[in-house]
Amino acid sequence: MKRPASRRGTRMGRADLVDESLSAVLARPWRAALTALGTVLGIATLVVTIGIAATAGDRIVSRFDRLTATAVTVVAADQGLPAGPGEDPLIGWDAADRLGRLNGVAAAVALAEIPPGTAPPVRANAVQDPSSVSARTLGVVAAGTGLPAAVHGRIVAGRFYDAGNVARRDRVAVLGEEAARLLGISRPEDAPAVFVGGEPFTVVGILGDLRREQALAAAVIVPPTAGADRLGIGPVRRVVVDTELGAAALVARQAPLALNPGHTAEMRVIAPPDLQRARGAVEADVDGMFLVLGLLCLVVGAVGIANVTLVGVMQRIGEIGLRRALGASRRHIAGQFLVESAVLGLLGGVVGAAVGVVTVVGVCVARDWTPVLDLALVLAAPAAGVAVGLLAGAYPAWRAARMEPLEALRAA
């Protein structure tokens, strides 16, 4: 004869709990699949929504990134001429140095050009040859040494002139890619010369792949000193600034002060729309709508699980009575039904996450986007499914646990 032991109640091993719950779920695989469907849809919608929003947000950032989002241009009013005799021009050639001290400035370059229409013809040789087509009307621009960095250009041949060239007032020039092609110059290492309005300049390099100020591709670019000496170019008309990502708004506010604190009103600043806000707006748009949809699906999924589990409890009253007769406590009964609904939720979460990931990747492949998938999101989805299952199972489990064993056995 066994006596009640000192430690009270009955125990159910964890392995048994999982076993009993799993076999009950797997006993009706189609019902389980259909029950989990709502959760699948909900989780999938959420994963797709958040995944697409992140991808789209990333797209928007990358489109703005290197071009618009980091470009600030300061334009001098009235052609940048001094306000009166004896005064300095509005913006000096030291603009790049002044702006370089600001936070968030990656590169800056001051530019001045010969006004269109008055530009002298540019030739590749000194000989006046009427049959030659080498005389071109090209842009002629004076620029600081920071130009390639500020316009995201690439030196395709030779080099860009340096601070030494500027200081020595050397008559050197860098050709835009298109200008070089038109002039038939491709090898700066041979030190070819170009004649701008008859003034010779030694070509030291060719600048290509311009991402900003693309008009410079068809220009002859000369140092400010030689440009002023020989061609009368000046004063500075514009300063092109390349900023760090997200710093454009700040730089736009501070640049005029840094350039000429006394005359900020005479400068016009061209800055991109706030990147963070643009991105946030897009994500909020996409998210808001679909998040609500996804959460709705989850609620529907939870109600589905709750409903089916409750029906299951009612159909299995006899089983509940039997388990109680075998020694199950109320807690064991509740635990089993909770784990059963959690398993259904987990199933929905895993399948939903998979469907969601496949959808995001599919959309990205179709649109030729790079999918941005947060691993945490993919891992959180099954956990969310389990949470939904537990929530949905709470009431049925409570109902099952509340039953009196004898009544349960009699009802079956």
Added chain:
Amino acid sequence: MNRAAARPLVEFEGVERVFEADPPVHALRAVTLRIDEGEHVAVTGPSGSGKSTLLGLLGLLDRPTAGAYRFGGVETTALAERDRAALRAGSLGFVFQAFHLLPYRTVEENVMLAEVYRPRGTAAPPRRTRKARAAQALDRVGLGHRAGFRPDRLSGGERQRVAIARALLGEPALLLCDEPTGNLDGDNTAVVLDVLDELHADGLTLLVITHDEAVAARAARRIRIADGRVVGARTAQGATEGAVEGAVTGADEGREPAS
């Protein structure tokens, strides 16, 4: 068995069960009853007389509204539900008319269910040998060859023997059967009763509720209930006992004598 030295397993003292209804149902009235270890008792009575109510109380599936119930010397009416569950798991076995097998589990798994809930503090038999013990229990009821079947592929008699095997796995001190042959035809009834007789012969204390005279005749002692009262409890020393035991012996002819 020496009845004078027998130890009481079940002691009812003035047990009442009133179901709250309008009007209240007095399903059991002042029942005083004692069942000793090793007894084989049949409970008979008309439908609605309170037999199943009695079994529910005996099996700790229900609580009396008045009276005392000692099981193995332990007063159970004051026990917490979890302690009653522990007693059910460790000391009580049940066999019901409706079998109560889980349709989605195999015969073997149904039997193994009896070891899922074990009383705390007792050395739980290891899980990995559970299957072997279930096979043993199935062998005991002559169903070793049906271990992998689903219950719906078994005959009624086979299903009831599975239920008995399940009850055996819990190694009960008392096996309670409510109309164990109620759903069975004559042949199946005989097989199930033979199994129960064997278990009793092996020392199991047995209480069988039945309508069937032939079933009741196998018991050494019969308790009659009518309208919630015990009306014809024949004590173990009663004059008619010999006749009842004679019937048991008669039924056991051709097999090894019990005890």
